[in-house]
Amino acid sequence: MTAALEVRELYMTFSGVDALSSVSLSVPQGTWMGLIGPNGSGKSTMLNVLSGLYKPRAGAVVVSGSDLGRVPARSRIKHGVCRTFQHPQLAASLTILENVMVGAVRGRGASADDETGLQWLARLGCAEYAEHLPAEVPYGVQKRAEVARALISEPSLLLLDEPAAGLSARERAELVAALREVREVLPDLTLCLVEHDVGLVASVCTELAVLSAGKLIAHGPTDEVLADDAVKLAYLGSRSTT
Numbered sequence: 001m002t003a004a005l006e007v008r009e010l011y012m013t014f015s016g017v018d019a020l021s022s023v024s025l026s027v028p029q030g031t032w033m034g035l036i037g038p039n040g041s042g043k044s045t046m047l048n049v050l051s052g053l054y055k056p057r058a059g060a061v062v063v064s065g066s067d068l069g070r071v072p073a074r075s076r077i078k079h080g081v082c083r084t085f086q087h088p089q090l091a092a093s094l095t096i097l098e099n100v101m102v103g104a105v106r107g108r109g110a111s112a113d114d115e116t117g118l119q120w121l122a123r124l125g126c127a128e129y130a131e132h133l134p135a136e137v138p139y140g141v142q143k144r145a146e147v148a149r150a151l152i153s154e155p156s157l158l159l160l161d162e163p164a165a166g167l168s169a170r171e172r173a174e175l176v177a178a179l180r181e182v183r184e185v186l187p188d189l190t191l192c193l194v195e196h197d198v199g200l201v202a203s204v205c206t207e208l209a210v211l212s213a214g215k216l217i218a219h220g221p222t223d224e225v226l227a228d229d230a231v232k233l234a235y236l237g238s239r240s241t242t
């Protein structure tokens with residue numbers, strides 16, 4: 001079966017330093033994979049390469065069998081690749097619902113109507129804010145609205161960049177509930193989640209990939225990776241991942 005995401009021998013270099021070095025992995029369709037690692041290990045670089053913002057020095061990114069090497073970032077959404085950003089990038093002058101509908105137009109959900117947009121907002125627990133401007137809603141709602149905007153574009157591969165960063169404990173719980181709802185509704189969606197909160201990642205992801213100094217040091221079922229001594233040592237510099 002064709003992998004939803006295949007990364008082959010990726011290298012990304014900044015000023016002579018390898019931010020990614022010989023990274024290869026294959027992710028089956030419907031997998032929710034957490035991408036974790038210490039600060040500076042290459043997680044954001046990897047997400048930026050997958051979304052096309054960075055062009056790797058070498059290697060390939062293949063999504064559902066298509067090599068996206070020549071596909072620019074703005075067009076990857078048409079190939080089913082959509083991302084969110086660590087700091088939500090919603091249009092300030094559009095309501096939350098209007099922002100969501102931008103995703104439909106840019107992506108593969110051009111036929112989606114407001115009702116579909118509202119449905120996504122409801123699943124993500126933000127329907128009550130549909131008519132508000134981004135500045136009028138809590139930060140956690142802005143972040144979940146960005147996820148709704150991504151989902152209405154009908155991605156096959158969704159890349160989430162630190163969705164829990166800056167959220168309160170309550171907002172994190174709301175995010176986890178929302179993501180579980182998404183997984184229920186879209187069992188074929190493949191997810192790559194970059195996040196520092198390992199507990200959150202482990203609670204929603206079935207697989208983990210671990211980067212350390214630009215190298216992939218582990219990839220496999222969440223429980224196995226978290227129990228791996230090399231991961232504990234390399235990732236946290238200790239023998240605990242909790």
Ligand SMILES: Nc1ncnc2c1ncn2[C@@H]1O[C@H](COP(=O)(O)OP(=O)(O)OP(=O)(O)O)[C@@H](O)[C@H]1O
Nearest residue numbers: 014015017019037038039040041042043044045046
């Ligand atoms: N635009 C850039 N220019 C120069 N160096 C960069 C750039 N982006 C990343 N790097 C370097 O590449 C390495 C990987 O950085 P990256 O931001 O991908 O790590 P990260 O795992 O996402 O870190 P964090 O968890 O702190 O966000 C680091 O050494 C970083 O300094």
